[in-house]
Amino acid sequence: MSNPDAEEPKLDKARHVKYWQRCHNTFLPTPYTSNDSTRLIFAFFIISALDLLSVPLTAQERAAARAWVLSLQHPDGGFCGSPTHAIEGDNASKGSANIAATFFALILLGLVAESEEEQRSAFAGVDRKALLLWLRKLQRSDGSFGQVLWDGEPMGGRDMRHSYLASSIRFMLRGPVQEGDENWVEDIDTERMIEYIKSVQTYDGGIAESSTEESHSLALLDRHSEAFTPGETKRALDRGIADRPSLLRFLAARQFPYLAAKEQKEDETVVNYLEAKLGELDLDGGFPYTGFNGRWNKKADTCYTWWACGTLRLLDCDSFYNPEPSCNYLLGITQHRIGGFGKSVGDPPDIYHSYLGLTTVALLGGSDLKEVDAGFCCSKEGARKIEVARDGLLESLKKQSEQRGGWEADEFWGKAAEVVKVK
Amino acid sequence: MAIGIDMNDCQIYVTAPEAPPETVGERSKQRYYQTNPVEKRFEEVGFPGLTPAEKKTYTHANLILPVANRLVSLSNKTDREYWKQVAKEGLPCRRLKNNYHWGQDKHGRDIGTYRFEELKKRSLSQAKLTALDVLHRQFLTKRDAARKNGTELPQEDIDQEKERRKEMAALKRELYGEIPGPLANDPEWDDVAPIPQTEPEDALARIAYPDEYAEAVSYLRAVMASEEYSPRCLRLTERVIGMNPAHYTVWLYRFKVVAALNLPVLDEIQWLNGVAMDNLKNYQIWHHRQLLLDHHYTAISSDPEACKQFAKSETDFISKILAEDTKNYHVWSYRQYLVTKLNYWSPFELATTQSMIEDDLRNNSAWSHRFFVVFSDPSVSTTGSAPTEHDPKVPAEIIDREVKYAKEKIQLAPQNQSAWHYLRGVLVKGGRGLDTVGEFASQFFTNLGGDDEDVKSSHALDLMSEVYHKQGDIEKAKLCLQRLMEKWDPVREGYWKYRLSELK
Numbered sequence: 001m002s003n004p005d006a007e008e009p010k011l012d013k014a015r016h017v018k019y020w021q022r023c024h025n026t027f028l029p030t031p032y033t034s035n036d037s038t039r040l041i042f043a044f045f046i047i048s049a050l051d052l053l054s055v056p057l058t059a060q061e062r063a064a065a066r067a068w069v070l071s072l073q074h075p076d077g078g079f080c081g082s083p084t085h086a087i088e089g090d091n092a093s094k095g096s097a098n099i100a101a102t103f104f105a106l107i108l109l110g111l112v113a114e115s116e117e118e119q120r121s122a123f124a125g126v127d128r129k130a131l132l133l134w135l136r137k138l139q140r141s142d143g144s145f146g147q148v149l150w151d152g153e154p155m156g157g158r159d160m161r162h163s164y165l166a167s168s169i170r171f172m173l174r175g176p177v178q179e180g181d182e183n184w185v186e187d188i189d190t191e192r193m194i195e196y197i198k199s200v201q202t203y204d205g206g207i208a209e210s211s212t213e214e215s216h217s218l219a220l221l222d223r224h225s226e227a228f229t230p231g232e233t234k235r236a237l238d239r240g241i242a243d244r245p246s247l248l249r250f251l252a253a254r255q256f257p258y259l260a261a262k263e264q265k266e267d268e269t270v271v272n273y274l275e276a277k278l279g280e281l282d283l284d285g286g287f288p289y290t291g292f293n294g295r296w297n298k299k300a301d302t303c304y305t306w307w308a309c310g311t312l313r314l315l316d317c318d319s320f321y322n323p324e325p326s327c328n329y330l331l332g333i334t335q336h337r338i339g340g341f342g343k344s345v346g347d348p349p350d351i352y353h354s355y356l357g358l359t360t361v362a363l364l365g366g367s368d369l370k371e372v373d374a375g376f377c378c379s380k381e382g383a384r385k386i387e388v389a390r391d392g393l394l395e396s397l398k399k400q401s402e403q404r405g406g407w408e409a410d411e412f413w414g415k416a417a418e419v420v421k422v423k
Numbered sequence: 424m425a426i427g428i429d430m431n432d433c434q435i436y437v438t439a440p441e442a443p444p445e446t447v448g449e450r451s452k453q454r455y456y457q458t459n460p461v462e463k464r465f466e467e468v469g470f471p472g473l474t475p476a477e478k479k480t481y482t483h484a485n486l487i488l489p490v491a492n493r494l495v496s497l498s499n500k501t502d503r504e505y506w507k508q509v510a511k512e513g514l515p516c517r518r519l520k521n522n523y524h525w526g527q528d529k530h531g532r533d534i535g536t537y538r539f540e541e542l543k544k545r546s547l548s549q550a551k552l553t554a555l556d557v558l559h560r561q562f563l564t565k566r567d568a569a570r571k572n573g574t575e576l577p578q579e580d581i582d583q584e585k586e587r588r589k590e591m592a593a594l595k596r597e598l599y600g601e602i603p604g605p606l607a608n609d610p611e612w613d614d615v616a617p618i619p620q621t622e623p624e625d626a627l628a629r630i631a632y633p634d635e636y637a638e639a640v641s642y643l644r645a646v647m648a649s650e651e652y653s654p655r656c657l658r659l660t661e662r663v664i665g666m667n668p669a670h671y672t673v674w675l676y677r678f679k680v681v682a683a684l685n686l687p688v689l690d691e692i693q694w695l696n697g698v699a700m701d702n703l704k705n706y707q708i709w710h711h712r713q714l715l716l717d718h719h720y721t722a723i724s725s726d727p728e729a730c731k732q733f734a735k736s737e738t739d740f741i742s743k744i745l746a747e748d749t750k751n752y753h754v755w756s757y758r759q760y761l762v763t764k765l766n767y768w769s770p771f772e773l774a775t776t777q778s779m780i781e782d783d784l785r786n787n788s789a790w791s792h793r794f795f796v797v798f799s800d801p802s803v804s805t806t807g808s809a810p811t812e813h814d815p816k817v818p819a820e821i822i823d824r825e826v827k828y829a830k831e832k833i834q835l836a837p838q839n840q841s842a843w844h845y846l847r848g849v850l851v852k853g854g855r856g857l858d859t860v861g862e863f864a865s866q867f868f869t870n871l872g873g874d875d876e877d878v879k880s881s882h883a884l885d886l887m888s889e890v891y892h893k894q895g896d897i898e899k900a901k902l903c904l905q906r907l908m909e910k911w912d913p914v915r916e917g918y919w920k921y922r923l924s925e926l927k
Contacts, residue, residue, distance in 0.1 A: 027631040034667050036630060036640075043627035064625035083620045084640055085672065087648060091618070094648040096672045150675045157710065157756075203794055203810040203848025243811045249885075252918035253840065271750060272785045275838055278878060279911050290914055296787035296840045298750065319917035 008287065009332030011367040012339070013053065016358060019339025020049040023351060024061075032351075037098075039082035040072060044104035045355035047111055048378045052362050052370050062112040069105050070125045077127060077134030079105035098148050099138060102131065103165040106172045107378055110386035119385045120392030128173050128393060132185040135169055138162075139188050143196030160207055163197055168375065172386055175394045182401040183394065197240045204296065205246030252320045254308040258291035258300050258329050264345055272297045289333060290325040302334045302341050306356040306377075309363055313374040323364035330357050447542050448535025451523045458518045460484055484514050491516035529600030545598065552594040555587055562587070562610075584610050604638030611655055617641035618648065636666045647676055652683035664698065674707045678714045688719040696740055700747070709753040713760055720764060734767040742775070749779065750788040759795055768800040784832055787841040794845060797825055798852050813854035822853030830863055837867050837880035847886070861890040872902050881912040892926060900926055 023046045028035075035042065047065060050057065057065070072080045078097030080086035086095040106126070113122035138146050138154045145162035146154025156162070170188060177184045202208050241247050257276040266274065273293060291300025292308045305326055312320050334341045334357060340349025341357030359377060362369035373383035444450035456463045461481040464473060473481060487509055489495045497505060509516060525534035534542065562576075562584045569576050588608040595601040606612045619641040622629065632640075639662045646656050660677040663670055681691050692715060699708050716737075723729040741758050745751065762772060776793035779786055798804050798814065803821060808814040829846035833839065850857060867883035870876045878884060888903035901923060908919035 023628075027629045030631045030633055032630045033632055033636055034669055036632070036636075036667050037669050037671050039628040039630065046628060061625070064623070065627055068623070068626050081671070083622055083626070084644075084670070087618060087644060088621070091648045094644075098671065148671060148675075150672070155675060155710075156671070157706065199809060201809070201811050202791070203851065204791075204844040242809065246811070248918070248921075252915050255914055257914050272783070278838060278881060295750070296790075296844065297785040298787070317921070319921060320915070321917060322914070325914075 009328050009335070011331055011361055011369070012335065013368060015337070015339035016049070016354075017053050017055055017339075019349065019354065020046060020053065021055070024050065028351070035351075036084050037081045038100070039084075040069070040079060040098075040101040040108075041081070041104050042351050043068070044108050044111075044378075045351050047108055048382065049355055049358055051111055051379050051382060052358060052372070054370060057112065059114075062114065065112045066109060069108050072101070072105065073125075073127065074134075075127075075130070077130035077132070078102045096148050096150075097134060099135075099145065099162055099165045099169070100147070102135075103169055106169065107376055107382065107386060110389045111378060111382045113385055113389065116388070119388040121396070122385065122389035123173070123393040124396065126173070126393070128397070129183070129185050132170070132173055132187075135166055136186060136188050138166065139193070141192075143189065143192030143194075145193075158200075160197065160200065163193055167193065172390055173393070175390055177394065183397045194240050198242045201242045201247065205243060205248075205250035206295075207247070248315070248317060248320070251308055251312055251315070251317070253296070254292045254294070254304060255290050255321055255326070256293070256300075257325075258289035258333065260289050260333060260345075263300075271299070273299045287328045287332060288325040289329040290322060291329050291333075292326070299344060300329065300333075301344050302330060302353045302360075303343070303356040305330060306360040306363070309360060310374040310377070313363065327361055327364050327366075330361055445538060446535065447525060447537045447539065448533070450539075451519070451525075451535065455519045455521050455523070458515050459521075460515060480512075480514075483512060487514050487516055529598065548594050548598055552591060552598065555591050555594070559584070559587055559591065563613075566610075581610055602634045604635055606638055606642050606659075612642060615642055615645050615649075618644040620644075633666065636663075639663050639666065643673060643676075647672070652680045654684065656680050657684070657686070661694075668698065668702045668705045669707060671707060674711045678711060678718075681715070682718060688715050688722075691715055692737075692740075699744060703744070703748045703751060704753075706753055709757045712757060716761060716764060730765045731767070734761060734765040734769075737761055738767075738771070738775075745779070749783065749786055752788070755788050755792055758792065762796070763799070768796070768802065772796045780832065784836045784839050785841055790841045790845050794848055797821060810848060811851060814852050815854065817852055819853070822849060822855065825849040826853075826855075826860070830860070833863075833880070837883070840882065843880075843882040843886070856890075856893065857886055858890045858893060861887065864890070871906055876906070876910075878906070878911045881907055884911060888922070888926075897926055 023042075028042070032042075043065070047057070069079070072083065072086050074080055074086070074095055074097035075092045076097070078099070079102045080095050081098040081101040085098070086092070106123070109122045109126070110119070113119040134149065137149055137152070140146065140154050140158070142158075143163075144158040145166045147156030147159070147162060149155070166188060167190075174185070174187070197207075200207050256273060259274045259276055262274050273291065292304040293300055294304045294307065309318075309321055309326065312318060330341060333345050334343070334347065334353070336342055336349040336354075338349065340351075340354030342349050343353045347353075358369070359372055361367050362379075363372040363374060370379040370381060372378070373380045376383045376386065441453060444453050461473065461477045461484070464477055465481060470478065470481070487505075490497060490505055491509075523535075525537075528534055528545075534545070537545070562580065565580070566576050585608070588603075588610070592603045592608050595603060606617075617638070620637065639659065643659055643663050646659065657677065657680045660673050660680065663673045664677070667673075680686075681688075692712070695708060695712055695715070699705075699712075702708060719733065720730075723733060738758070738761070741754055741761075744754050748754070761767065773793065773796050776789045776796060779789035780793070783789075794810065798808075798810065798817060803817055805814050805816045808816075826846065826849055829842050829849060832842040833846065836842070846860065847857070850859065864880075864883040864886045867880040868876070868878040868887075871878075871884075884903045884907050888900045888907075891897075891900035891903065904919045904923045904926070908916050908923070912919065
């Protein structure tokens with residue numbers, strides 16, 4: 001890795017394709033049993049990675065993905081995280097829908113739609129009304145969101161990611177339906193949501209589950225922008241962050257020069273990243289690597305390159321990081337020989353880090369991958385499909401209610417009366 | 424080849440012995456030929472190739488079949504004549520059919536290829552299984568009868584049945600590759616119809632579940648659906664948690680069972696300690712603990728001594744787990760929850776952060792906890808005051824103490840991010856400007872922009888650029904950022920550029 005003559009680290013696209021095809025076509029190994037509850041998220045990772053790599057799916061595969069996702073829909077709204085949490089038949093309501101699974105289910109439905117017509121009907125079969133009402137029940141009185149409903153109560157941490165998922169789901173399904181319209185559904189409390197997000201910034205500028213807890217950048221990637229029409233976006237962004245300068249400092253500080261040769265030798269029990277000597281350009285004899293961590297002083301981790309850079313993209317601060325050395329870290333340090341990415345140096349690949357590693361490489365540009373939408377964490381093409389799907393859904397709902405209206409409206413009976421008169 | 428057959432017991436006399444068969448299939452084949460005279464010769468040479476005697480035997484042997492099989496009925500007299508003739512010629516009227524199919528074993532192997540001893544073993548196992556099945560059915564009948572009378576069978580019978588099912592499971596596995604899980608083998612679960620997970624072949628993200636997991640989850644789904652809260656359910660959740668601690672509803676269900684059965688919280692916590700130690704990165708464990716804490720608190724809230732004791736035992740365990748993983752997010756979060764809930768704002772908490780920071784100056788979790796302990800203690804702070812805002816209720820001595828503490832630690836490691844951000848946080852809380860630490864920060868660099876420029880802390884430069892800016896010295900503020908960008912912290916070049924652009 002530190003050979004000066006070595007070629008610059010590159011994305012071994014063919015191996016990533018193989019890795020993801022293997023994930024798609026065969027069983028995930030038994031150790032993934034402890035991820036059983038998040039299978040829907042893994043399904044999204046698999047399909048979306050193949051999308052980023054421009055590997056087409058057959059019509060049959062796309063239909064199968066769609067059918068599988070819809071089979072996880074909960075009768076009272078939302079999607080269950082895995083067949084383990086979904087029950088068929090009479091007991092279906094005893095299953096349990098999950099906010100993260102719901103977010104990824106909707107994106108997945110968009111991703112596997114190909115033609116314009118498919119895209120417009122990608123959300124057909126989604127019970128929009130039930131889902132939005134369920135989402136509303138997940139909101140707590142302090143504005144935060146839970147992960148699942150349990151005995152009617154939102155359960156799970158006050159994780160900032162839940163707010164992010166909630167606002168994105170709202171964006172994907174709600175649309176500009178006005179109150180009074182048949183398809184209008186009572187909304188979540190966006191004001192309280194923003195107030196909550198605002199309230200959890202910590203003393204170091206970061207965001208935590210509550211303001212007193214330690215900040216970590218996983219909590220940050222909030223997507224309030226998506227919950228609003230473009231005109232409101234900036235206002236919401238400005239309002240959602242109590243102290244923007246310190247947030248930017250926090251995000252910029254997540255990166256550090258990664259000392260490849262030294263870190264590799266490092267004992268696993270060391271919990272802090274190795275500090276480069278101040279003012280010295282230490283390339284380890286090779287390339288500059290930039291690692292990212294999630295909290296102060298912690299070690300580099302593949303997924304935090306995504307959380308930091310993705311958030312900076314949403315905040316319009318792309319210039320805060322240097323794409324090349326950041327990519328070098330992913331491609332030269334955590335990219336794995338068999339395809340995929342590991343968590344950090346020497347780790348075997350796993351689905352989660354493999355996906356976020358790949359998406360980050362795509363986000364930072366180049367490597368012959370599709371362009372990435374930081375908000376949806378999938379290709380821009382996929383993000384566009386989701387908007388088409390939403391518009392298509394709203395249109396078909398509108399049509400349905402018009403048809404229903406037609407039966408009851410005077411017009412129908414008026415015509416019937418005319419027919420009778422003529423006779 | 425001449426063959427004589429005794430019609431009564433189908434015993435076979437072979438005049439020209441063949442090599443003895445080695446497999447079950449070979450023996451069947453041989454027996455077929457033995458009971459079907461001339462058939463082999465017929466296959467080899469066809470009808471025209473047979474000798475006249477063979478032709479006669481072959482023809483007669485086939486001709487007698489309709490009568491032998493009662494397809495044609497004869498008068499009594501003719502019938503007697505017929506059998507007389509058959510006996511005289513020694514014709515085989517009971518014959519084995521060709522290509523007997525023995526079926527396949529669990530590996531897909533044709534049982535016809537078995538050697539005799541293999542078949543014998545298999546038949547013995549089958550017989551054993553049949554016998555056990557009879558006893559098993561007896562058990563079920565006896566239990567039904569007992570339950571009708573409102574009683575249960577003696578424990579001895581149940582234990583025997585458990586043993587029996589284990590044996591049956593082993594036999595079924597051996598014979599048919601069936602894997603009845605341990606729950607199906609336990610009579611205690613007989614009344615529950617598991618809800619297994621059925622998935623199409625093309626389902627996404629399929630996992631090679633261990634059989635025991637698939638079984639346990641199918642029972643879990645059943646008892647959750649029927650809303651059963653019983654001791655056996657508690658054991659079942661433990662089983663599922665052992666294999667998948669991130670299962671998000673099994674924990675909520677477990678808590679419900681604990682609450683419904685009114686089980687002692689301390690026992691549950693004792694159990695949880697072991698699970699937590701084995702699964703350091705798991706979130707659900709700590710959420711469960713938080714639910715237990717809330718539940719327990721309602722029982723002890725009026726007893727300050729009990730609260731204190733509980734807080735103490737909890738922090739003892741937390742210390743143990745933090746010794747394994749000093750920055751464990753879930754553990755620190757729970758610790759805050761505990762302190763707030765039990766009002767445990769003790770000097771002990773502050774001392775803990777102190778000793779952990781001394782162990783590792785860069786342990787940001789410990790710094791963060793310190794900030795919480797100092798600035799959220801309701802006796803010296805305003806409830807609900809955000810960490811990003813001034814809290815006038817915090818006494819000046821406390822601000823002084825914390826500023827001093829942060830400064831000491833910065834001296835020990837000037838490039839430590841955690842201590843610098845702590846210092847900034849304390850100043851905000853105290854409503855003091857960054858300029859109040861300007862002199863302190865300035866000692867970490869010399870001759871900025873000069874030939875012999877030296878910088879011991881990039882954080883000091885960052886802070887001083889803000890101080891200079893506030894003091895109206897834009898040039899100096901710019902110089903700090905410029906030098907960070909060019910020399911002392913180039914990894915954040917883009918950020919420093921942005922900061923420069925914000926300076927006016």
